[in-house]
Amino acid sequence: MSGQAAHVEEAEIRERIEVFERAIRAKDLEGVLSLYAPDIRSFDLVPPLQYLGAEAYRKPWEDTFASFQGPIGYEVRQLGVTAAEELAFSHSLNRMSGTLKSGQEVALWVRWTACFRRIDGRWLIVHEQVSVPIDMDSGKALLDLEPSATGAARA
């Protein structure tokens, strides 16, 4: 890949990720799913171990959107994108926030890796992984970690 071309493709991926962010904030289910390749393999925050196919992934997104009253805050931060002509990947820390139907306020940082392919001219996510770290001794998910302000060293 030439440096020049990679810049163009990186900009295209960043644009796709902005579309994704806006679709989540708008609880636009079809908008979110339109970013996924039909045969996506997803390692999501919640079980099972993996989802195979965009249609299998519809329900967890529906459930997520339904669990919030009012809008969802969703921000992609510390985004890194590496792109070539037909392949790309991104990694970022994403913050999801809002008020659950139960009245509970949530604000959660998740780690997000997305792998893209250009299919028939369009960049689609063919694989993604979303997670939080866990504490091995207690078996607890660590839902309240925050990135360091600098993003340097361990964040």
Place this chain on the structure above:
Amino acid sequence: MSGQAAHVEEAEIRERIEVFERAIRAKDLEGVLSLYAPDIRSFDLVPPLQYLGAEAYRKPWEDTFASFQGPIGYEVRQLGVTAAEELAFSHSLNRMSGTLKSGQEVALWVRWTACFRRIDGRWLIVHEQVSVPIDMDSGKALLDLEPSATGAARA
């Protein structure tokens, strides 16, 4: 990328992943670290949210190796690789097993995404994410999930 070239690169990535597997089984710390780019960004199973740089990642690998008495079982299963000339990514379900120093037997499936770049002719991991799903109601990590035998639909 041509189909032919992508096949060659896919084979190269699969070979690198076999080296990685063997290094983990042998508790070969330098072997594991030699697969990582110096500026790797890692989203690991355990906190913090991210590790920046291969050197920051040394300690968690040391701790992991030290926590097992005797050998570690490590198998990469359901491996998918997508590769182009200079970029590649892989996703798989990895099984780690063995006997902890405490005497406890463990056998854990983790989801693994690895993103590679060819740097000075060598494929190195520039980003990875390792995780298990979590149960949002209880806040527990789900450490006992197993992939379905078929790998079809939800696994």
